[in-house]
Amino acid sequence: MSALVLALAAGAVVGLALGALGGGGGVLAVPALIYLLGVEPAAAATASLIIVVVTSAAGLLAHARDGGVRWGTGALLAAAGLIPAALGGAVAGSLPPALLTGAFGIVAGAAAVAVLRAGDPAEPGPVRGGPAVTAGAGAGLGAVTGVLGVGGGFLAVPTLLKAVGLPMRTAVGxxxxxxxxxxxxxxxxxxxxxxxxxWAVVAPFTGAAILGAWDGKRLAGRVRSATLRRIFAYLLLGVAALMVLDGAL
Incomplete structure (x- = not known):
């Protein structure tokens, strides 16, 4: 199978995950780039960030048109994590790769459990705990994101569900x-x-991911929130198992 076809297929899956579930793009993009397309790990991390930035922005616009984004909550969550993310990134450089891989799997598994146990408050739903809770959750999210080197959507969704109290569809946006x-x-x-x-790999991967994100947004509007939560949680559990196994080998 040609690199172009693999890039298009992988990009579509990454975009679908981001558009429908609000996360999992970096978790899926990095291994796809490395194992399917033969990209070096360092370059894969950079390429993944480009893909995730562009695709997430496209998905964000689609959700925003339907009023599915809490702008203040999201901005506070992200801003509170900037400094912890930088500190976490500095710490990550001194940690063994196997330890980081295993930690990634453990955190993904814990996030999956949190999603499965989360309720689905009715829209619009009050923000639980106020700005202090949101900022605290954002700082913790930023620290873990900095250490593990991912965009953080797979952690942001359960954080928004559990710590902030948003409904699933609003949490995704x-x-x-x-x-x-x-x-x-x-x-x-x-x-x-x-x-x-x-760029012969990154460009088609990104283009397919954008189209996948729009399809994911439409899918999110047609599928029950509880079903989306289960899909997201099982995706995380699968990634967690693979990462823990890889870290142990």
Missing amino acids: TALLVVTLNSLAALTTRAGAAAGLD
Whole structure:
């Protein structure tokens, strides 16, 4: 199978996850780039950030048109995590790769359990705990995101469900705002690395991901919130199992 076909197929899956579930794009994009398309891990991380920034922004606009984004909550969640993310990134450089991989899997598994146990408050629903809780959750999210090196959507969704108390569909739209801002901030520190990317792979991957995100948004509007939560949680559990296994080998 040609690299172009693989890039288009992988991009469609990544976009579908981001558009429908508000996260999982970086978690899926990095291994797809490495194992399917033969991209070096460092370049895959940079390429993933580009793909996730553009795709999340496209998905965010689609959700925003339907009023499915809590702008203040998402901005506060992202802003509170900027400094912890930077500190987490500095710490990550001194940790063994196997430890980071195992930690990634454990956190993804814990997030999956949180999603499965989360209720679905009725729209519009009050923000639970107020700005202090949101900022605290954002700081913790930023720290974990910095250490693990992902956009953070797979953690932002359960955070918005459990700590903030948003309904699933609003959590998805708001998580896309957090992912866009977090990934853009991380990408600015890797600007020089973008010049060496294989754009024959990155461009079609990104284009397919954007189309997938729009399809994911339509899917989210047709599927019950409880079903979306289960899909997202099972996706996280699968990633968690693979990452823990990889870290143990």
